[in-house]
Amino acid sequence: MKVWYRCSRCGYTTEASSWLWRCPKCGGPLDLIIDSLKLTLSERRDLWRFSSVIPARPVVTLGEGYTPLINASFLGKNTYLKLEYLNPTGSFKDRGSAVAVSKALEFGANTVVEDSSGNAGISIAAYAAAAGIRARIYVPKDAPEGKKSLIRSLGAELIEASSRAEAGRLAIESVRPGEAYIGHAWNPWFLQGTKTLAYELLDQLGHAPDAVILPTSAGTLLLGLWIGFNELLSLGLINKVPRLYAAQAQGFASLYEKIHGDYVREPARLADALRVSNPPRIEQMVKAIRWSNGDVLVITDDELLQSWKFLLRRGFIVEPSSAIALSGYVKLRENNYLGDDEDVVIILTGSGLKYIDIMSKI
């Protein structure tokens, strides 16, 4: 498999033979171009079932991927729930981490560096631990205490920054030779992990869904789905890309603003995993929404809280930020954006077990 980096901004192209997380010419986000893609399913029932389309070897794995796809009835309609919160560290981020950390190891890194609002930090810390290399994780100081403790317990060095944006700046500045900056919001290898979700949905459903609803902040899941479904289209395995619906938290709805205009409101507090203000891949995210004929939905804390309680009371132990996708579903259903016979998948991205200390307060 031959692989190139290509800058999504200036078009600069170079062989992917060393670790890059952004364009060395213009600083833009990089895509990965894979020569003569072919899909051969392996016998495995994890992310590496799709090894033939992943440009990395499974150097480190914790059993990521192949999460349950469950049938549920919401608002009287049959719907699918994809339980990404059952990944090894409790979030879909494990797909990206498994591939990105495997690749960093392949390129000889002795340390991985990440900035995160929590889940990506936990995930990268766990994969670094599994790989036996060091991890240095920068988080905003108001990240949930439990998530910070877990990152430390996984053996990573944890550094608290004054804000989410500051965590990113400090992480990038800190990187020394031999260290690989993951930066999941930038990293093209990370998206090669999250793209497997598209392949997996096809594998589990037997056909592509009509619509997928997902929480969105930095866009790693949205773009993974976009890449994956487009690859499936180019392979002739599906006829069209499903409509991608991004649910965003009020106050952190940069994608909504970019598509529908300004929407500055009081920031939501419950969706702590979605607090990204300037996603570097925003232009690509806009394309994924527009070209898939999808849309963006902005969700308030009140709506999110209602969805969170609803999911818990049906046995789905998700985190608040995940419940936002159900709020998106409700809005779409109420406004007749979803056909009665359409196959709709709601992605439940993160585990509520990380939040049991605050559950007594809701």
Add this chain to the structure above:
Amino acid sequence: MKVWYRCSRCGYTTEASSWLWRCPKCGGPLDLIIDSLKLTLSERRDLWRFSSVIPARPVVTLGEGYTPLINASFLGKNTYLKLEYLNPTGSFKDRGSAVAVSKALEFGANTVVEDSSGNAGISIAAYAAAAGIRARIYVPKDAPEGKKSLIRSLGAELIEASSRAEAGRLAIESVRPGEAYIGHAWNPWFLQGTKTLAYELLDQLGHAPDAVILPTSAGTLLLGLWIGFNELLSLGLINKVPRLYAAQAQGFASLYEKIHGDYVREPARLADALRVSNPPRIEQMVKAIRWSNGDVLVITDDELLQSWKFLLRRGFIVEPSSAIALSGYVKLRENNYLGDDEDVVIILTGSGLKYIDIMSKI
């Protein structure tokens, strides 16, 4: 599939056409006898892949079973880790709950009643929620706060008792017509869920392992494995039952005492999920250990803490009670109970995400 209850104590046998959790004649634990067992694997990749040997329909499911089996090197030897903590509510208990709650529904129950040190309560609460019936859960008042909050958030009624034993007494006394007492330590249907782990290990490995090491308190996992492997033996699919090694927490080592004599020591505190003093199926547990040529190991808090930290620092986010199985492995390896070429599986039973609030204190 024709199914009978048979009392393991007095031999009383009756058709399994209504809900029983213990013998109506002598109060002993019931076994389920299945007529003309046949194994046909379904296409599903969850517990119901083994539907042909489960005497219940999948009335309620949250995606339980088919958890990852990971290769790891411990003490310089290749070993398998079975990640049961990635089940839907974060413990292997979900196997038993899915089958037991499905069966309770089939028999018309409107409420399930359970007593638990935490994980079984969470699991039963979640499956009741998914099924749309009520759950009433009795826990000792010193169960972890997070676990209690989660049980409430899942919509169950939570009742705190003065001790683990008192929780059991209160639960049993409380049961009214139309309600099904699960009582996982007693319940024969619950074991029909946990037995699938034996089938799954065979399915994933391609052959039976030589030895399985697992945390043990009430014996639901030990007996599930014992039943499952014996069924596989009777089906001619394996040649012998793997040696079953039960790791118990100091002070709650009733199985060890029964086999090796008295062992009264200061109770361990960290293994909160393993605090059962008088398991009702103790005679069967003794047989499972003896007849499989296995053994029982008693683990101290210090040993457990070391194993817990070790697993976390390799990216396995388990709860303290799960780490006890690794401590058992270390003792077995050090004392040459495990052959160099043997396939050894360590079962990691519960999720550490339920403990992130206490991780900062270790």
